Amino acid sequence: MPEEVLHWLDLKVGGTYVDGTAGAGGHSCLIAHKVGPQGRVIGLDRDAAMLELARRTAADQGMTLDLHRSSYADAGTVLERLGIDAVDGFLVDLGLSSDQLAWTDRGFSFQSDGPLDMRFDVSGDRPTAAEIVNEWTETELADIFWKYGEERHSRRLARAIVERRRTAPFDKTGDFAQVIRRAMPGPRGRIDPCTRVFQGLRIAVNDELGELERLLERVHEWVRPGGRFVVISFHSLEDRMVKHFLRDSIAWEVLTRKVVTATEAEQEGNPRSRSAKLRAARRRSEAEEIRERNL
Numbered sequence: 001m002p003e004e005v006l007h008w009l010d011l012k013v014g015g016t017y018v019d020g021t022a023g024a025g026g027h028s029c030l031i032a033h034k035v036g037p038q039g040r041v042i043g044l045d046r047d048a049a050m051l052e053l054a055r056r057t058a059a060d061q062g063m064t065l066d067l068h069r070s071s072y073a074d075a076g077t078v079l080e081r082l083g084i085d086a087v088d089g090f091l092v093d094l095g096l097s098s099d100q101l102a103w104t105d106r107g108f109s110f111q112s113d114g115p116l117d118m119r120f121d122v123s124g125d126r127p128t129a130a131e132i133v134n135e136w137t138e139t140e141l142a143d144i145f146w147k148y149g150e151e152r153h154s155r156r157l158a159r160a161i162v163e164r165r166r167t168a169p170f171d172k173t174g175d176f177a178q179v180i181r182r183a184m185p186g187p188r189g190r191i192d193p194c195t196r197v198f199q200g201l202r203i204a205v206n207d208e209l210g211e212l213e214r215l216l217e218r219v220h221e222w223v224r225p226g227g228r229f230v231v232i233s234f235h236s237l238e239d240r241m242v243k244h245f246l247r248d249s250i251a252w253e254v255l256t257r258k259v260v261t262a263t264e265a266e267q268e269g270n271p272r273s274r275s276a277k278l279r280a281a282r283r284r285s286e287a288e289e290i291r292e293r294n295l
């Protein structure tokens, strides 16, 4: 949603912006063009391989981005290191990039056979997907598939996984995908059941909702009064968290009264954008916060 991102960030020439999920650098480069050489774009990503892609995207356009391997939830540490008190806008475009999905060796896709990994940060301390499916209890697995994957056969699936791992632990996506498909009852629908299960597992591996919660609690400290916070989410749980948080926070004035979705033209060209939801907010000043508190 490039146009929408640029609009809601209300970019200023010479401004400083954080792209908390730099990914392949698409949004970061668009922002960098708008803020010009006097401005600054700080791009964060948990995945070092994505930062390398972002660096190349920028280099191809004759630009350099200020890129750091960090969770967006730890942006405060990066900003402190850079000597930046507050920024004019903070963007996060949550989830997985199509590049990561295509990298077989990262284990995000059920359409190719790779290691059951799914970590955004392969050097971090999060468990791999294999560790979760081989070691977590049946109830914990069912909860992941139900809550994060919205899979209604979550219990049946967790049982099948636990039964199978007794004889042979999982280590490959292909093998795991086959067990999922076999465990599903009835005729196959339009959507491969692996879609929901892989999504649930990825969210658990990376503690994606926990990271989002940490961000929501802190982001007001890093954005100057009048500055913007823009979130694009793909999962209803994430969107709900953002919506409720912004509505209840005195630090933020919600600008998107109705959630913003991709235009029809974008949805046609990019099927992933069909589930994208954008919300934007403006950082209130201290005086506005006091007024809000007294309302």
Ligand SMILES: C[S@@+](CC[C@H](N)C(=O)[O-])C[C@H]1O[C@@H](n2cnc3c(N)ncnc32)[C@H](O)[C@@H]1O
Pocket (backbone or CB within 6 Å): 020, 021, 022, 023, 024, 025, 026, 027, 028, 044, 045, 046, 047, 050, 070, 071, 072, 073, 093, 094, 095, 096, 097, 120, 211
């Ligand atoms: C949808 S992609 C972003 C695409 C990007 N907007 C672009 O224009 O190319 C999401 C990115 O967020 C990264 N990511 C996921 N969780 C993160 C976190 N907690 N902190 C920083 N980056 C994260 C992923 O590694 C991935 O590269």
